[in-house]
Amino acid sequence: MKRVLVAFSVLAPFMAFAEDAPKLDSGNTAWMIVATALVMLMTPAGLALFYGGMTRSKNILNTMGMSLIAYCVASVVWVMWGYTLAFGTDVSGLIGSLENLFLANIKVNDIWATGNIPTLLFVVFQMTFAAITVALASGSIIERMKFQTWIIISILWVTFVYAPIAHWVWGGGFLAKDGALDFAGGTVVHINAGIAGLVMAILLGKRIDYGKKVILPSSVVLTVTGAVLLWFGWFGFNAGSELAADSIAANAFLVTNTAAALGAISWMITEWIVAKKPTLLGAASGIVSGLVAITPAAGFVDLVGSIVIGAISGVIGFIGVFYIKKIFKYDDSLDAFGVHALNGIWGAIATGIFANPAINSVGKGLIYGNPAQVVIQIKAVAVTIVYTAIMTAVVYFISSLLTGGAKVDEETEVRGLDESVHGERGFEL
Numbered sequence: 001m002k003r004v005l006v007a008f009s010v011l012a013p014f015m016a017f018a019e020d021a022p023k024l025d026s027g028n029t030a031w032m033i034v035a036t037a038l039v040m041l042m043t044p045a046g047l048a049l050f051y052g053g054m055t056r057s058k059n060i061l062n063t064m065g066m067s068l069i070a071y072c073v074a075s076v077v078w079v080m081w082g083y084t085l086a087f088g089t090d091v092s093g094l095i096g097s098l099e100n101l102f103l104a105n106i107k108v109n110d111i112w113a114t115g116n117i118p119t120l121l122f123v124v125f126q127m128t129f130a131a132i133t134v135a136l137a138s139g140s141i142i143e144r145m146k147f148q149t150w151i152i153i154s155i156l157w158v159t160f161v162y163a164p165i166a167h168w169v170w171g172g173g174f175l176a177k178d179g180a181l182d183f184a185g186g187t188v189v190h191i192n193a194g195i196a197g198l199v200m201a202i203l204l205g206k207r208i209d210y211g212k213k214v215i216l217p218s219s220v221v222l223t224v225t226g227a228v229l230l231w232f233g234w235f236g237f238n239a240g241s242e243l244a245a246d247s248i249a250a251n252a253f254l255v256t257n258t259a260a261a262l263g264a265i266s267w268m269i270t271e272w273i274v275a276k277k278p279t280l281l282g283a284a285s286g287i288v289s290g291l292v293a294i295t296p297a298a299g300f301v302d303l304v305g306s307i308v309i310g311a312i313s314g315v316i317g318f319i320g321v322f323y324i325k326k327i328f329k330y331d332d333s334l335d336a337f338g339v340h341a342l343n344g345i346w347g348a349i350a351t352g353i354f355a356n357p358a359i360n361s362v363g364k365g366l367i368y369g370n371p372a373q374v375v376i377q378i379k380a381v382a383v384t385i386v387y388t389a390i391m392t393a394v395v396y397f398i399s400s401l402l403t404g405g406a407k408v409d410e411e412t413e414v415r416g417l418d419e420s421v422h423g424e425r426g427f428e429l
Contacts, residue, residue: 025116031245032117032125038236039128043071043135046233050226050284051139052426054334057218058416059143060426066138066150073154074131079103082130083123085163086171093174096167115243125240126170130162133189139334140197141204144413147421149406152399157196161391165192165384180380181355181363181373183252184241186296186348187384194341195385196392198332203396204407206331208414218426220281227284231260234291238298248360252298256291259310263290266314274322282318289317289339293347297354300363305354312350313343345381352377 048064055063074082080102088096099105103123110119134154141150168175169182182188209215217223238256242249267286272278293313294306301309320338332338352374355363364370400406412420419425 022111022113022116024111024118025244028115028244029117029121031249032115032121032240032243035236035240036121036125036128038233039125039132039240040071040233042230042233042237043128043132044068046226046229047132047135048226049222050230050288051142051334053219053222053224053226054217054281055142056215056416057427058418060218060418061422061424062147062417063138063142064426065147065422066142067135069147069151070135070138070154071131073151074134074158075127077155077158078127078130079123082158082163083126085159086126086130086166088171090167090172093172093177094167095164095173096171112243117243122243125243126166129185129189129237130158130166133162133185133193134158134196136189136193136336136340137196137200139336140201140332142333143417144207144333144407145200145204146403146406146408147417149399149403152402153200153395156395156399157392160395161196161388162188162192165387168383169380175380175383178379179373179376181300181351181377182296182348182380183299183351184238184295186292186344186351187380190292190295190340190344191348191381191384192344192388194337194339194344195388197336198330198341199389199392200396201332201337202330203393207333208410210331211329217281220279220284224280224284227287231257231287231291234260234295238295242299248299251302251359255301255303255306256294256298258303258306259294259313260287260290262307262310263287263293263314263317266290266311267318268314270315270318274318285317285321285335285339286314289313289343292340292343293350296344296347297351300351300355300360300365302354302356302359305350305356308354309347309350313346316342316346348377348381349374 044067048067051067052060052064084098084100085096088099091097106119108120112119112122134157166188167173169180169188234256235253239249239253242252264283264286267289268278268283271282290310290313293309297305297309317339320342321335325332325338353366355365355373357364357368364373366374408417
């Protein structure tokens with residue numbers, strides 16, 4: 001008996017350690033594999049079609065190619081060094097350490113504590129966010145940027161713009177310590193991409209015929225199809241950000257769908273009143289506006305909050321596209337700023353207003369007795385705008401210098417980038 005007690009005393013610490021070690025949750029893991037696949041679909045399929053349909057037929061392949069290559073570039077950059085910069089051990093609240101460079105020190109059986117999913121699955125899930133963020137920014141500068149310049153911008157931007165902001169908000173950086181709420185990417189993804197797009201559009205300059213002739217989309221059918229694919233993938237984007245198959249994920253799924261539907265309806269009604277015709281292009285843009293606005297709030301707000309957020313999002317998107325752009329006369333080709341930045345700002349601030357502790361104990365907004373959350377959200381928005389604007393300009397100038405200028409020549413632009421750059425046509429006319 002004495003020997004048994006001695007043996008037990010020796011083994012007890014190891015037994016306790018085994019009990020405390022996180023165990024893989026197969027249900028959460030299965031859900032997150034699906035969610036990751038859904039988000040992957042958003043960039044080279046949903047966004048490519050959404051953007052491609054809105055551009056002219058002579059540039060449709062180049063436009064789709066910018067989304068496709070952004071996904072490919074981000075996939076590689078992320079696993080080499082992007083992930084560790086975003087989610088490595090916090091260094092002074094500013095950046096992650098290099099401990100996971102090339103995914104070093106991450107074993108195949110390692111478990112990410114939130115959701116008890118494989119760490120490698122978390123890496124891939126977050127990679128899809130980095131990819132779509134840089135791809136979203138391409139919408140502002142299509143039809144006139146050199147393809148090689150865009151590739152270099154994608155590499156540098158994910159490294160020096162996306163990864164640091166992701167760390168500040170999701171990786172334990174200073175905005176996270178402040179208590180900023182961003183469930184799935186209002187600041188990290190949409191404000192970030194929209195501001196980057198605007199900066200690049202201004203620096204690159206306008207298209208030759210912008211403002212001189214009506215520029216019509218090549219296929220509203222493709223754009224609507226792309227919007228629906230984005231809507232579908234967004235369920236993985238928002239509900240997947242809970243990293244678990246639980247009630248918060250279910251709520252995120254519900255409010256995401258509601259806000260998207262109301263974004264489409266409110267844009268269409270606004271357009272109907274102003275222009276007397278409800279276009280499907282407007283409805284598709286409204287869907288994306290609603291999805292953008294609900295993204296930071298999806299895991300924190302209830303149905304009522306999503307109704308308000310979604311209903312206002314379509315109006316904001318419409319104003320951004322048809323009024324703000326005309327007032328300031330910048331050539332944001334596919335309105336990344338008007339749809340993503342403006343609705344990202346609205347969604348981030350609205351999270352501070354409508355965050356309901358009954359949905360998620362982490363978040364408590366203004367209408368539930370915490371006005372300080374709105375201030376925190378505004379700070380996160382302001383920091384993101386300033387940093388993104390400055391660093392995007394730096395990345396743009398470096399990329400432009402390395403490629404002998406960022407803008408295609410006049411002959412290439414007039415002929416179209418599909419034939420001039422890729423030697424292909426999207427449509428055989």
